[in-house]
Amino acid sequence: MDERLTERKKKVLQALIDRYITSVEPISSGDIQKKYLPDVSPATIRSELSHLEEMGYLIKPHISAGRVPSSKAYRYYVENFISDEDIDLEQLRKNISQNYDSVVEIVRNGAKIVSDVTNYTSMLMIANSDTLTIKDIKLLDMYDGSALVLIITDSGVIKDKEIKLPKIEDNYVEVANGLLAKSFAGKTLSQILSSQMQVDLDSELEDFRQIFEGVFELLSEYKKSREGQLFVEGADKIFDYPESKNYDNVKNFMSLVGKKEKLQELMKDDADIEFSIKIGAEDAAGLDNMALVSAKYHVKGKEVGQLGVIGPERMDYKKVLSVLKQLGKIIDNLDD
Amino acid sequence: MDERLTERKKKVLQALIDRYITSVEPISSGDIQKKYLPDVSPATIRSELSHLEEMGYLIKPHISAGRVPSSKAYRYYVENFISDEDIDLEQLRKNISQNYDSVVEIVRNGAKIVSDVTNYTSMLMIANSDTLTIKDIKLLDMYDGSALVLIITDSGVIKDKEIKLPKIEDNYVEVANGLLAKSFAGKTLSQILSSQMQVDLDSELEDFRQIFEGVFELLSEYKKSREGQLFVEGADKIFDYPESKNYDNVKNFMSLVGKKEKLQELMKDDADIEFSIKIGAEDAAGLDNMALVSAKYHVKGKEVGQLGVIGPERMDYKKVLSVLKQLGKIIDNLDD
């Protein structure tokens, strides 16, 4: 989009969006003139508006109403009108430190925090664990025919689970431990779970096949259990928006928020972008009149998931972006 | 409530409710006469209806409309008109076995299953862990200044976590293990976490205070992390109900479903009842025009949580109860 807007058109557009975001009612030429551009007449603004409408930035609900921003306008808005200075860091910090004790709690409650602070519906999706690296695997004999499997990973997470042991010979567990470490240490979860590697092991380590199969099963179960888990908070926030006056909006919103798979899909879409903003149905099917802002989260530099906000297209992008950014920093910078 | 209803009144009431549950529109005298009691005239039914209304079982939305059941009517209905025979066991079994492989998955997806099958919003709450019994606690030296804590409980759950070790002397971990086992084995989580016991230990085991404190912390964190976790599925189901035509209904419903604390409270209320049915605001504040059916869940005889359905007051109680009962049996009877 290399359409250039004149300075005045920019001003008008920004004024209209700013105003619309707070009032959520069609904005008229007189409105803008009074509060933002008192030096020109409403008629002038009308002609600017009508031009902006031609360019696709504005929509008229009907002929005798004011105008409303289009998705394109919001996109222009987030790209051009939002700067980092708008961020209110301290307030969020205070808010969080007042209500949450530990880091773990903050991460666990990420969605709730964001929803509380922004007053929009928000969601937290746990990153998939493909790049999780195994540091060590240990079997711990429980002396009752089973063993405890400990999987030590690079993100400090340890997965525990019991598996049944085959007939136990004296140093069976010990040997198995050595083999497991040798086979798995340093590998990522997805490397391990690729079928190729399974075949290799099958032929080489016949005696320990059972153990290995158990471990594979545990790993894949673990992976599955973490796969894109998604938590939604504040779904009822929509009733605080004026948009909820319109039944279809509520229904759309709710049916989207209810479909976790759909949300996961939306969140996953841009796995490689730090911040993603999707506005309206043109950006993602099903997002009619809605927008989704999401951000990656890291703990000690390692990606742990995504946090997102979903709300009406006219959401307060400044606020949402600043909250997501700040929370991201807070989470990433903590020393456990 | 020891009001006796005549046989005919019962018939009329049941007919009206049955009909209302499917049509969700006020039921008229003629309606009932035609489909249920063709041997008497509408006028007769009218007088019965007007009597039932006096008794508080029926409500007239307005004078020229038919009648609608009151909360009291639903209560009478679930207590008197539902028998166990109505249950359709096979279909549910099939449905579940088609879509889910393992028991773990069924438990994890309990809310989703119930929501899918009943077409109502449903929720799953994990039981609190007060009665969880510790079988053993083991420290596993990681040789990097920290140790892995393994807590082996009676429900096969094993909690894993690292804690920092104080200066390590040779057999420190070994001794600690002995002490931990001696102190904790056989106790329940709530026994351990009572402050009384902490004091005992403080005086007796000064050298290992740090370890014990670490373990206490882990246990209480564990408890907290499991405390009444609640998952809601199918919140958007309300849009399939005719009730959603009414904006206030939707809003009420959504704001209840959005408030997890409130839902937890409602679920916890009757912790000692196997099946609980709450109908309308008289049974629980905030439940206007809604009903909540919930049931305890057990795995191998041990309570693991509650499953509930929340929907309009006129929900299909037969179906919901049968699904909850059957799923309960399926979960309890499985051999891992």
Next chain:
DNA sequence: TTTAGCAGTCGAGCATTGAGAGTGCTAACA
């Protein structure tokens, strides 16, 4: 006790109306 008949009540749907809000256009002006 039951019933038929009938008057009475109310809601849903529809058309009509007037007020209010904004726009687009035109013609004049800088």
Next chain:
DNA sequence: TGTTAGCACTCTCAATGCTCGACTGCTAAA
């Protein structure tokens, strides 16, 4: 060429009144 005032036009919204249809409650008779 860009800006402006003025005005006609369009459309929504809320209020009003109307009719139609659906039930009920009552009364009087069986």
